[in-house]
Amino acid sequence: MATLCFHSPSKPISYFHPKSKPSPPLLSKASVLRCKASVQTLVSVEPEPVFTSVETFAPATVANLGPGFDFLGCAVDGLGDHVTLRVDPSVRAGEVLISEITGTTTKLSTNPLRNCAGIAAIATMKMLGIRSVGLSLDLHKGLPLGSGLGSSAASAAAAAVAVNEIFGRKLVREELVLAGLESEAKVSGYHADNIAPAIMGGFVLIRNYEPLDLKPLRFPEDKELFFVLVSPEFEAPTKKMRAALPTEIPMVHHVWNSSQAAALVAAVLEGDAVMLGKALSSDKVVEPTRAPLIPGMEAVKKAALEAGAFGCTISGAGPTAVAVIDAAEKGEEIGERMVEAFMRVGNLKSVACVKKLDKVGARLVSSVFS
Amino acid sequence: MATLCFHSPSKPISYFHPKSKPSPPLLSKASVLRCKASVQTLVSVEPEPVFTSVETFAPATVANLGPGFDFLGCAVDGLGDHVTLRVDPSVRAGEVLISEITGTTTKLSTNPLRNCAGIAAIATMKMLGIRSVGLSLDLHKGLPLGSGLGSSAASAAAAAVAVNEIFGRKLVREELVLAGLESEAKVSGYHADNIAPAIMGGFVLIRNYEPLDLKPLRFPEDKELFFVLVSPEFEAPTKKMRAALPTEIPMVHHVWNSSQAAALVAAVLEGDAVMLGKALSSDKVVEPTRAPLIPGMEAVKKAALEAGAFGCTISGAGPTAVAVIDAAEKGEEIGERMVEAFMRVGNLKSVACVKKLDKVGARLVSSVFS
Numbered sequence: 063m064a065t066l067c068f069h070s071p072s073k074p075i076s077y078f079h080p081k082s083k084p085s086p087p088l089l090s091k092a093s094v095l096r097c098k099a100s101v102q103t104l105v106s107v108e109p110e111p112v113f114t115s116v117e118t119f120a121p122a123t124v125a126n127l128g129p130g131f132d133f134l135g136c137a138v139d140g141l142g143d144h145v146t147l148r149v150d151p152s153v154r155a156g157e158v159l160i161s162e163i164t165g166t167t168t169k170l171s172t173n174p175l176r177n178c179a180g181i182a183a184i185a186t187m188k189m190l191g192i193r194s195v196g197l198s199l200d201l202h203k204g205l206p207l208g209s210g211l212g213s214s215a216a217s218a219a220a221a222a223v224a225v226n227e228i229f230g231r232k233l234v235r236e237e238l239v240l241a242g243l244e245s246e247a248k249v250s251g252y253h254a255d256n257i258a259p260a261i262m263g264g265f266v267l268i269r270n271y272e273p274l275d276l277k278p279l280r281f282p283e284d285k286e287l288f289f290v291l292v293s294p295e296f297e298a299p300t301k302k303m304r305a306a307l308p309t310e311i312p313m314v315h316h317v318w319n320s321s322q323a324a325a326l327v328a329a330v331l332e333g334d335a336v337m338l339g340k341a342l343s344s345d346k347v348v349e350p351t352r353a354p355l356i357p358g359m360e361a362v363k364k365a366a367l368e369a370g371a372f373g374c375t376i377s378g379a380g381p382t383a384v385a386v387i388d389a390a391e392k393g394e395e396i397g398e399r400m401v402e403a404f405m406r407v408g409n410l411k412s413v414a415c416v417k418k419l420d421k422v423g424a425r426l427v428s429s430v431f432s
Numbered sequence: 433m434a435t436l437c438f439h440s441p442s443k444p445i446s447y448f449h450p451k452s453k454p455s456p457p458l459l460s461k462a463s464v465l466r467c468k469a470s471v472q473t474l475v476s477v478e479p480e481p482v483f484t485s486v487e488t489f490a491p492a493t494v495a496n497l498g499p500g501f502d503f504l505g506c507a508v509d510g511l512g513d514h515v516t517l518r519v520d521p522s523v524r525a526g527e528v529l530i531s532e533i534t535g536t537t538t539k540l541s542t543n544p545l546r547n548c549a550g551i552a553a554i555a556t557m558k559m560l561g562i563r564s565v566g567l568s569l570d571l572h573k574g575l576p577l578g579s580g581l582g583s584s585a586a587s588a589a590a591a592a593v594a595v596n597e598i599f600g601r602k603l604v605r606e607e608l609v610l611a612g613l614e615s616e617a618k619v620s621g622y623h624a625d626n627i628a629p630a631i632m633g634g635f636v637l638i639r640n641y642e643p644l645d646l647k648p649l650r651f652p653e654d655k656e657l658f659f660v661l662v663s664p665e666f667e668a669p670t671k672k673m674r675a676a677l678p679t680e681i682p683m684v685h686h687v688w689n690s691s692q693a694a695a696l697v698a699a700v701l702e703g704d705a706v707m708l709g710k711a712l713s714s715d716k717v718v719e720p721t722r723a724p725l726i727p728g729m730e731a732v733k734k735a736a737l738e739a740g741a742f743g744c745t746i747s748g749a750g751p752t753a754v755a756v757i758d759a760a761e762k763g764e765e766i767g768e769r770m771v772e773a774f775m776r777v778g779n780l781k782s783v784a785c786v787k788k789l790d791k792v793g794a795r796l797v798s799s800v801f802s
Contacts, residue, residue: 129690130690130694131687131690132687132691133687133690133691133694134691134694267691267694267695267698268691269691269692269695269711270691277695277698277707279698307683308683309682309683310680310681310682310683311680311681311683311686312679312680313677313678313679313680313681313717316681316686316689316690316717317501317502317503319686319690320499320500320501320503320686320689320690320693321502321503321504321637321638321639321640321693322639323690323691323693323694324500324503324504324637324693324694324696324697325637325639325647325697326694327694327695327697327698327701328637328647328649328697328701331697331698331701331702332701337647341639347683347686
């Protein structure tokens with residue numbers, strides 16, 4: 063097992079290379095210095111593109127999941143961002159041009175150093191040691207910004223996977239998470255609980271950042287899990303929601319929340335949607351401080367539970383509310399009740415959708431050969 | 433599902449009756465009042481003894497397990513207490529006489545109201561509604577007191593199971609945990625993290641106390657897990673160790689410990705002894721405050737890890753140190769190194785033993801028919 067060290071803008075991390083892949087040769091110190099990158103190059107020979115263009119998709123993600131604050135997240139199918147990436151001789155070698163941004167938002171910068179997809183693409187190119195090829199990237203946003211559904215992570219994940227695919231998939235998913243983390247660190251903070259599930263799919267537990275240590279939690283293949291996602295027209299910036307958090311918490315709440323996080327993991331691995339919902343719904347540390355900042359959230363949760371949801375909490379830093387259920391039809395009804403509650407109590411318009419757990423993660427949608 | 437309410441000396445709890453057993457009829461309020469018990473009678477017709485005597489065994493338990501503080505525990509095979517229980521016409525009907533206490537300690541009271549086994553036996557008799565038969569009980573202690581190995585829980589578990597067995601096993605294990613909790617509450621505090629695994633075996637997650645909600649975590653049948661238990665000659669009373677705990681903890685430690693508790697549960701369910709050890713070894717909340725109170729503990733942990741243990745922490749409230757490994761032979765060597773460290777740094781004599789995870793829990797050893 064090789065131990066590779068990366069340097070992120072926020073803090074240094076090292077990374078245990080996953081066992082499943084032979085360890086790539088470590089580069090000499092000189093080449094690392096020459097690279098001047100915040101991530102290290104992981105392949106010894108610069109790969110050539112195997113496609114002229116690829117299209118990728120990366121799913122929305124629900125981070126925190128109640129007592130899983132800052133270390134647990136999962137991917138949600140059928141909602142996310144697309145990236146189209148092309149080998150572009152008009153772009154300077156080793157660089158990325160963002161040619162178009164479409165979809166739910168046009169507010170994003172096309173400067174690749176200030177765009178989630180751009181930052182992740184560049185980081186992935188650095189990890190692959192790409193110096194001879196330039197790329198152009200189209201980003202199609204399926205997710206709104208600041209919704210608590212991992213919008214920035216979806217863009218970063220789609221871009222990282224696109225770069226990896228166009229050059230013949232030399233990096234494993236855990237490595238792509240590091241590229242995505244570069245982007246997350248610059249945009250929304252050094253947190254892997256969106257980017258890891260966006261890339262890897264399913265539930266992912268962040269065991270450690272130093273070194274980054276990710277534990278995928280496999281929800282049983284033969285079972286389904288549905289999320290009711292209700293997004294109100296309300297801005298809940300991550301920074302403001304973070305500022306609401308306590309810096310110290312009572313021991314009794316720590317014990318409670320830890321036990322619920324433990325139960326949440328057991329529920330995921332055993333495919334027990336009822337237990338999962340109950341655990342997700344039981345946060346006494348973060349949700350109580352954030353829910354009052356989202357008008358109607360407490361009533362929305364109550365409405366979801368009364369309508370039969372197994373559990374409900376804030377998705378990420380909000381303002382989206384997420385409820386859990388085991389069947390799509392029940393989810394539709396729960397969603398209607400949650401939308402009503404957002405309007406009735408919070409005086410907020412909202413939209414609901416019911417989505418399955420995404421067990422795949424960011425993926426290649428189509429590719430064009432040279 | 434019936435919801436039954438019990439009243440413990442410390443706090444009221446209610447209890448969801450497990451689905452696996454038909455709900456017993458609820459008694460009328462009058463009968464509950466007549467009973468004047470802190471636990472409720474759960475069977476409608478007083479059962480008759482099916483044996484004249486039984487012998488039971490209940491295992492030692494390791495509570496806390498690092499980041500599982502106050503909600504996680506597991507049972508350890510081949511180390512524990514025995515109870516012999518007899519139908520005794522010379523004992524007043526509905527009562528228990530403790531006739532003999534042998535083994536590692538003779539300090540215990542033979543007053544059944546002040547003895548762990550006695551309290552649990554009486555609570556179990558109350559739950560069964562025993563009013564016509566008197567019992568005499570011998571307790572053979574295999575566990576020392578105050579070692580951090582669930583000594584009181586083992587006595588209580590063996591007694592509760594013995595009473596249940598002698599009357600034809602009318603109560604399920606979760607109900608016996610309630611009887612055991614009566615005893616724990618009086619002796620060492622209202623905590624189920626020893627009594628639940630002592631009765632149920634394996635790892636048990638305490639999801640809630642109000643109502644009591646236990647989640648057994650099944651370690652894979654085809655895998656083994658070994659504990660190296662090193663007990664020094666040192667008194668670490670639970671109360672003193674509890675007093676050392678912080679009442680408030682930093683958010684960052686809360687997030688860390690929660691993620692490690694989550695990883696611990698994943699490791700148990702997947703039978704990953706390495707991940708389990710790492711998680712168990714990673715407590716930043718409780719162990720750092722307690723370890724300095726046990727001379728040499730930090731050095732003992734270091735010695736265990738250097739000798740190849742996957743992880744090491746304090747068992748329960750100590751002073752026993754517990755290390756985790758996947759093979760008995762390696763465990764012997766680790767134990768020797770830990771004993772050396774206790775002497776070298778803490779100037780404490782200690783004894784080591786290597787024991788497997790107990791997947792069974794408190795059990796009937798032998799029975800004699802009328």
